[in-house]
Amino acid sequence: MPTIVLETVVAVPVARCFDLARDIDVHCAGNTATGEKAVAGVMxxxxxxxxxxxxEATHFGVRQRLTSRITEFDPPHRFTDEMVAGAFASxxxxxxxxxxxxxxxxxxxxxxxxxxxxxxxxxxxxxxESYMRRFLLSRNAHLKAFAQSQPL
Structure with missing residues (x-):
């Protein structure tokens, strides 16, 4: 099972970073290359x-869906999402x-x-594994740029 760990320093308070990381609109805006959009659940x-x-997004030329559930939630320190339906085994x-x-x-x-x-x-x-690492790096770069461009 591949595990990717990335650390990103964001020049905003912890609570602000936590809130932006769980924001569907920010997430989708950062994944325009894959055409990602929320289509069910919290949209x-x-x-x-x-x-x-x-x-719903296009990866490797295939339009696909992935459904996740927030299984752990400890604001503003941690949350976990786990796939409940989608292309991965887990x-x-x-x-x-x-x-x-x-x-x-x-x-x-x-x-x-x-x-x-x-x-x-x-x-x-x-x-x-390298594709998923690049995807996360891109997502984090967008989140960081967005967070740091907004007034506190």
């Missing part, structure tokens, strides 16, 4: 514990936020398992 605003959201994304001298240290821990058994394992190694 706008901020998710909270127990909420579900279904995103996907879990832990979002953590802690004070940092420059504002907030945002830590993403993404663990996933590709479908299709051994073929999925090969895909993880060949391209999927």
């Amino acid at each position: 706008s605003g901020r998710v909270k514990g127990g909420d579900t959201v279904t995103f 996907l879990r994304h832990i979002h953590e936020f802690e004070p940092h001298p420059a504002g907030t240290l945002m830590r993403d821990t993404l663990s996933f398992v590709a479908p299709l058994g051994i073929l999925g394992t090969i895909a993880e190694k060949l391209f999927l």
